Amino acid sequence: MPVFEACPECDLLLNQSKAAPGDKAHCPRCGFLLHRPHKHSIERTLALSAAGLVLIVPANLLPMLTIKILGKTQEGTLWSGVSALLKEDMWAVAAMVLLSSVALPVINLILAFLISFHLFAEKFNRRIMVWMRWYQHLFEWAMIEVYALGIIVACVKLSDMADIKFGFGLYAFIGLLMINTLLANEFDNYTFWRSITHLSKRQRV
Amino acid sequence: MKAPATALKQGFIRCHECGQLIKANTTLICPVCRSRVSARRHQNLHLTAALIISSLSLYIPANIFPIMTVTELGATARHTIAGGIAALIHQDMIPIALLVLIASILVPLLKILGITLLLLCVHFKWQVDALLFTRLYRIIAFVGRWSMLDIFMISILVGLVDLGGVASVIAGPAATAFAAVVVLTMFAAKSFDPRLIWDHQLSHD
Ligand SMILES: [Zn+2]
Numbered sequence: 581m582p583v584f585e586a587c588p589e590c591d592l593l594l595n596q597s598k599a600a601p602g603d604k605a606h607c608p609r610c611g612f613l614l615h616r617p618h619k620h621s622i623e624r625t626l627a628l629s630a631a632g633l634v635l636i637v638p639a640n641l642l643p644m645l646t647i648k649i650l651g652k653t654q655e656g657t658l659w660s661g662v663s664a665l666l667k668e669d670m671w672a673v674a675a676m677v678l679l680s681s682v683a684l685p686v687i688n689l690i691l692a693f694l695i696s697f698h699l700f701a702e703k704f705n706r707r708i709m710v711w712m713r714w715y716q717h718l719f720e721w722a723m724i725e726v727y728a729l730g731i732i733v734a735c736v737k738l739s740d741m742a743d744i745k746f747g748f749g750l751y752a753f754i755g756l757l758m759i760n761t762l763l764a765n766e767f768d769n770y771t772f773w774r775s776i777t778h779l780s781k782r783q784r785v
Numbered sequence: 786m787k788a789p790a791t792a793l794k795q796g797f798i799r800c801h802e803c804g805q806l807i808k809a810n811t812t813l814i815c816p817v818c819r820s821r822v823s824a825r826r827h828q829n830l831h832l833t834a835a836l837i838i839s840s841l842s843l844y845i846p847a848n849i850f851p852i853m854t855v856t857e858l859g860a861t862a863r864h865t866i867a868g869g870i871a872a873l874i875h876q877d878m879i880p881i882a883l884l885v886l887i888a889s890i891l892v893p894l895l896k897i898l899g900i901t902l903l904l905l906c907v908h909f910k911w912q913v914d915a916l917l918f919t920r921l922y923r924i925i926a927f928v929g930r931w932s933m934l935d936i937f938m939i940s941i942l943v944g945l946v947d948l949g950g951v952a953s954v955i956a957g958p959a960a961t962a963f964a965a966v967v968v969l970t971m972f973a974a975k976s977f978d979p980r981l982i983w984d985h986q987l988s989h990d
Pocket residue numbers: 587588589590591592607608609610611612
């Protein structure tokens with residue numbers, strides 16, 4: 581029996597792709613990137629998410645920037661913006677910044693770690709589908725790369741009035757940014773769902 | 786050329802979450818990932834429209850009111866989004882000013898107008914170049930999160946520059962409105978189903 585799949589953006593019925601690792605399968609009608617299988621995608625996801633979870637700690641705790649204006653200095657971490665916004669009663673903005681720069685990147689790393697660990701160890705868990713669904717929905721709300729661009733713009737704005745020094749928190753944050761980019765590249769939803777289906781079928785036998 | 790077969794016309798529904806093809810009218814719950822199955826997100830057109838109208842009405846206060854107040858050596862200046870860009874131009878930081886202009890003013894506007902166009906196209910069953918409209922949808926979905934740039938930049942400045950009369954930055958009311966615009970337009974893009982563009986097209990080539 582031939583196995584079919586459908587394009588998520590135009591619903592074209594397609595034969596299940598036999599894209600080899602390294603290939604990219606696009607929808608012939610709308611050009612949507614259907615999947616791009618990678619070699620060792622699960623192992624790499626596991627390694628990257630573990631590394632990311634380690635880097636989260638210094639990125640959150642160590643000062644990222646230090647400014648000096650007229651002899652007065654001040655340090656800022658990833659959290660100081662959130663706490664300052666809360667002090668000014670801007671709780672909605674504070675919540676949005678907290679979610680997209682701290683909370684969701686952590687949650688996504690934990691989800692990616694849990695999913696890839698269970699697939700790697702071939703341990704079936706009922707919740708793995710729920711993790712996948714959460715990961716897919718929360719993915720775009722973690723905005724580390726946008727935050728990094730925000731740091732650049734803030735530094736440019738400050739360059740006129742202050743001396744700026746970069747701290748270790750910033751280096752850890754840049755590491756986290758790189759890991760996140762690599763992770764997004766490795767985490768192919770299609771490959772992961774297929775592995776999950778295989779795993780759950782084997783479980784039932 | 787005859788319209789190619791879509792999954793729905795062949796009696797299949799693609800699960801939104803895991804991509805599994807399911808025979809139409811057989812189940813309401815996906816057998817793989819246990820999420821609710823529906824062929825199209827039709828009912829969401831109203832939701833998308835409501836989100837777009839709300840974000841349009843918040844886009845105006847977001848641009849009129851000050852997004853931050855900067856105190857430097859006792860002198861206080863209120864900046865709107867456009868004022869912040871003007872300040873960057875004044876600093877001779879044209880590329881950064883252009884970046885902020887695109888992320889904070891053009892992208893939200895493009896999203897609001899673009900999603901309105903997509904909604905009109907689906908509602909009035911316009912015969913259009915579906916590929917072009919799908920690309921528009923993809924651009925909208927991709928660029929959305931980058932509008933958070935200004936919010937992150939402000940949160941960094943607010944957290945870092947808190948030196949009393951020497952220098953301090955306080956977030957303004959427009960920040961809340963602007964963050965809401967970004968979040969609402971992201972939800973609007975997410976709630977739109979691009980397959981609806983293709984469904985009513987009479988010819989494909
Ligand atoms: Zn397609």
